[in-house]
Amino acid sequence: MFKLVLAILLFFSIHTINAQEWFSDLETAKKVAVEKNAKIILVFQGSDWCAPCIKLNTEIWSTPEFVAYAKDHFVMLKADFPRKEKNKLSETQQLENIKLMENYNKPGFFPYVVILDQPGKVLGNTGYKKTDPKTYIKLLNSF
Secondary structure, three states: OOOHHHHHHHHHHHHHHHHOOOOOOOOHHHHHHHHHHOOEEEEEOOOOOOHHHHHHOOOOHHOOHHHHHHHHHEEEEEEEOOOHHHHOOOOOHHHHHHHHHHHHHOOOOEEEEEOOOOOOOOOEEOOOOOHHHHHHHHHEEEE
């Protein structure tokens, strides 16, 4: 029994260490960016329908290397547009994401990654790239 409890605690502690902190509100992200002296990485995605979005999450955002780096250098802001009913966002969150889309992603690209400074000015943008986390971090820092 003790080994089972220990294994469960270890699993959750490792998951917590590797968890990426995502914000869903621009104003909160701006405040945290000022506190951390970090850039804001705004990600437009369709988490349950957009294949390149899912790849970007798996190959970059969720990797231990990216998570560790982002913790001290980026504030991650997500504007998700899921299509499946089971993943439906609250009406408030949907409106917030639409507002972000109107201001930062007028063409409606997915995935679309916008690099912002602390006040919210666009420094650059990119999307899915078939690359490794180290190279993608360099790309984000180049803006």
